[in-house]
Amino acid sequence: MIDLRQVHKKFGTRVAVHELTLAVPRGEIFGLLGHNGAGKSTTIGMMLGQVWPTRGEVKVCGHDVTTHRAQALQKVGAIFEAPAFYDYLSGQRNLEILSHYSAPTSRERIREVVEWVGLTGREQSKVRTYSHGMRARLAIAQALLPQPELLILDEPGSGLDPEGIAEMRQTIARLHRELCLTILLSSHLLGEVEQLCSRIAVLNQGRKVFEGQVADIKAGHGRVMLRTPDFAAATALLRERGIITGSLDGKYLTLSAGRTTADVAKTLVNADIRVDGIWHAEQTLEDFYLSLVKAAPPVLH
């Protein structure tokens, strides 16, 4: 559904996105992570034809956004951080205005979507009277009106309270389950991404530093957690015997191919190094993300 190839974007002399290649297949919930200024919104802007790439190819739904924007966005819905509406108009009128930029939309379709997001009864009220949660629901409604196949969500939980965040998470899961939408989710809320996304990409200073399955991250990439009074001696011995290839943070080991935790335990016990515990580590997305962004970032010019 989304295919970015060697996409590069410069604002003046500052590189916002550096040679980014990314593919989001149909039916996936894909997470786009990164700190503020990492290039997430610029990347989304390029997917929606709001930001022109300096070079590279951006394809959405099989069409090049730069040259065939109308075809590319025909079946795309988008929600942005702090969705903006015409506050002095009703929710219904806002939906009519926004939907007519895509295609003629019947009142029946609007009613159906309003009901789906749970705004029935409030659609004739002016948007200025809406709560934050209601605005978020209206944002979902406007994104659903063109009957999209792809939904692009740029920080949709931003500014919501914990209850609103949970509601948004449930809605995204429902959109994927009931409407079979492909979803690109950009978020700072790592817990939400961990629960919702099947695959993620991490951007750091405009560069993609990781792309992979959330399940693989959770499995810790074969990392093993070792609890021992002398971690340095233990890792030195295990390295010498070729059982591990690396260690991290004074507690994690990366096993060599074909080696098991039993090999680790046996080697350490035979060498009289006490082992208090050894198990396969399940990494949280937060741990993984922080370990990625803590790595020395490249300076781009």
Place this chain on the structure above:
Amino acid sequence: MFFAQLTNELWKLFGKKRTYIGFGAFVLVQAAMLIIFRYTHWQSHFQEMLANNGYLASEYISALTVALVMVSPQALLLMPLYVALVGGDLVAKEVEDGTMRMILSRPISRVRLLSVKWLGGIIFAAVLVLALGAAALVAARILFPWKGLFVLGHLPSGSPMFGIFPAAQGLVLYSLSHLFMVTNAVTMLSIAFMFSSFNMKPAAATILALSYLFMNMVMQHIPFFEPYQNWFITHHFEAWFLIFQNPAPWPQIIQSEITLAAISTTAFIAGATGFQMRDIKS
């Protein structure tokens, strides 16, 4: 679709309270001028001018005459201010508020979006001018009789203009003058719209448009630039008043109208080009 998008654009323009505050301000100024004309020496000055030229003042101190007196200063001062304010908001305010990002996540081309917005702005400017012209006439009719039109003013050349017309012809000329005033308003709006389409705040677009108009007006009145009058946009804005000349200098009026239409179109194309090239970010 184009019609639906245009209708929505008008909803956005006419749904704002500020729109009516602007209309209200115009009507208040008109009411104040009407009262001043009715109850001060202003009226007697007109009577004196008519009598000195051998006309019966009671035949020409009429609703049409007073309506034209009410409209003239508004066309010069209030209209540029208000139209530039609306034109400056058309694109830049949507970018500032974030609604432009919502719109541009839709499969509408930027040129089409700007075309709809510009056309909406043109309709708004036309409604504003025609509604105010009609309101001035209705208000004047309440206090003054329906009789001939007396026009007193200065031509662009600086020479005084004195015109007397029967009521029917006066009404035609009054209506025509408003059609030409619509061209003025559309040109002012288009200039503000052009700046609004570039990467700047709405207030900056309005100020730039007003500054450009003001600069034209100042330079037009510097004696050194006398031979270059056609180069100044404000010179062409005077076409609406020329039709009260007897006979009306139609070639000059048509030339000014074509020039203004060309300036509006150029401003739109420049704005659309700038908008097409820029990045829209939050």
